Amino acid sequence: MLDGAAAAAPDDPAVRDATGRWTYADLHAHSHALDAWLAEHGVRAGDRVLVQAETTRLLVALFHAVSRRGAAFVPLNPAMKPFHLSAVVANAAPALVIADAALAPALRALTTVPVHETPQVLAAAEARLGSRAADTVRPDPSAPAALIYTSGSTAAPKAVVTPHAQTVFVVGALVAALGYRRDDVVYCRFPMSWDYGLHKVLMSCAAGAEVVLAGTEGDLSLLRRLREAGATVVPIVPSLASMIVTLARREPDVRPPVRMFTNTGAALPQAVIDDLRAAFPGARVVRQFGQTECKRIAVMPPDEDTERPAAVGRPLPGTRVLICDPDGEALPAGEIGEIVVEGPHVMPGYWRAPEQTARVFRTDPRTGAPQLHTGDYGWLDDDGYLYFAGRRDEMFKRKGLRMSTVEIEAAAMDVPGVQAAAAVPPSPDRDLALCVVTDLAPTAVLRELRKRLEPAKIPATCVVLDELPLSLHGKHERRQLAALLDGAPA
Known part of the structure; x- marks a missing residue:
């Protein structure tokens, strides 16, 4: 991809x-220089290069350089703490580690392989501009380009x-489905x-x-x-x-030239979609749905962004x-069940985790096709559009009725004055609860919810907080909320 872009438009911004900007020619040159540096340090095809650093131009060049080696890029969030870091380093077994200066000492305590700091790596690349490794390889298409560590149902x-x-x-x-253009400026905070x-x-x-990498800057001037x-x-x-x-x-007078917002990671409430459209007239708000295990499952066509407001899109072409149902049998349109995915985007599994891989990545016994059993629930309409009902840990039964945190949060976000909302499923010791950020009284929020939801879906408790705890990826930290509600230190 990078070689093609650099050949087609070397002077275009990449x-x-x-701290600055690189053209495609600059990025191309730095990727080759870093490839040469990696070769000098013994990185070979099949190795893992673990990187814990802020997302900068250097990180982009490193991804391409590691690919030129035929190695796997293992990026870790800078906020990952030693408790998880030790397990990840042991699992990845990297040949080489690169880290920001403040993070390097913790990594050196966890591994015997060399840990290089990003300022020195960037300086080494600058010193080698114009050079190329003698043994650059064309990677095997089935070889890992990256290992992406995710949290979820396991401790590590x-x-x-x-x-x-x-x-x-x-x-x-995705480029075709979303209509990315050469003149686009993609502002990425992730x-x-x-x-x-x-x-x-x-x-x-x-x-x-x-692409503009803007993950570490403040919020007020966004x-x-x-x-x-x-x-x-703008991905959101x-x-x-x-x-x-x-x-x-x-700041109603400050209007960036945004033509499209794209959403994934967590369901975007309709009230927020409406507010975005009101604030940015003419901008598309494109709903998407996916998992790291296959990257993307469905995308709402941008020109249909106002149609079927509850849908999260149509499956990608070729998928x-x-x-x-629980027995793996396909259900007809309109019925809720587990979302199962087939196609060339389904990943082969989890790294060095055969038992977890066997539970999630399976083979259709009738066709032999690889399948991803997502653990998410939803339904398809007669035209093939996908609707998301909730994740496995977001689905629950209350008063005999199956429901999800998603629909309760969406109703809460529809209440004027509610800035954020997170529903916490019931536990053996606590009923369904709702945590909100708002200036309204809890009783006022519950009163408004009764106008929007069936009686069984009205939370027993509403708690007003100054802010909701979020994961590194902007999702609700329901375990922290549950701990708060149960009286434990959150």
């Missing part, structure tokens, strides 16, 4: 961060193996340690667009930075979308979505 993070073939398919399919951030970098490269950057495409999660709406209300 990547920008807080697990790594989704992300091969070159699946990555290339997904990037091409780290490359999250596949959402990594793929935005790669999609921008495939389209010949510019709207002005979007305008200064000339941002045309609900917390970021709510922040943008709040800032747009405070198939099934809704299955």
Whole structure:
């Protein structure tokens, strides 16, 4: 992708961060220089290069350099603490580690392989500009391009193996589905340690667009930075979308040239979608749905962004979505079941975790096709559009009725004055609860919810907080909320 972009438009801007900008020719040259540096340090095809650093131009060049080696890029969020870091380092077994200066000591305590600091790595690349490694390889399409560590149902993070073939398919399919253009400026606040951030970098490269890496900057000036950057495409999660709406209300005269917001990671409430459209007239708000285990499952066509407001999109071309009952049998349109995915974007499994892989990545006994059993629930309509009902840990029964946190949160966000909402499923010692950020009284929020939800779905408790705890990827930390509600230190 990078070689093609650099050959087609070497002087076009490729990547920008807080310290500067590289053209495609610059990025291309730095990737080759870093490839030569990695070769000098003994990195070979099949090795893992672990990187814990802020997302900058250097990180983008390193991804391409590691790919030129035929090695696997293992990006870790800088906020990952030693408790999880030790397990991840042991699982990845890297040949070489690169880290920001402040993070390097913790990594040196966990591994015997060399740990290089990013300032020195960047200096080494600058000193080698114009040089190339003698043994650059063309990677095997089935070999891992990256290992993406995710949290979830296990105590330690697990790594989704992300091969070159699946990555290339997904990037091409998403660029086409979303209509990325060469003149786009993609403003990305998400780290490359999250596949959402990594793929935005790669999609921008495939389209010949510019990506602006803005993950470590403050929030209050966000709207002005979007305008200064000339941002045309803004990937969002609900917390970021709510922040943008709040800032747009405070600064109605500051209008970045955004033509499209794209959402994934967590369901975007309809109220927030409506607010974005009101604040940015003419901008598309595109709903998407996916998992790291296959990157993306469905995308709402941008020109249909106002149609079927409850749908999260249509399956990517060349892929198939099934809704299955507990026995794995496909259900008809309109019935809720587990979302099961087939296609060339389904990853091969988790790194060095055969038992977890066997539970999630299976084979259709009738066709032999690889299948991803997502653990998410939803349904398809008669036209093949997918609707998301909730994740396995977000679905529950109360008073005999099956429901999800998603629908309760969406109703709460529809209440004027509610800035954020998180529903906490019932436990043996506590009924369904709702945590909100608002100036309203809890009783007022519950009164408004009774106008929007069936009686069984009305939370027993509403708690007003100053802010909701979020994960590194902007999702609700329901365990922290549950601990708070149960009286434990949160």
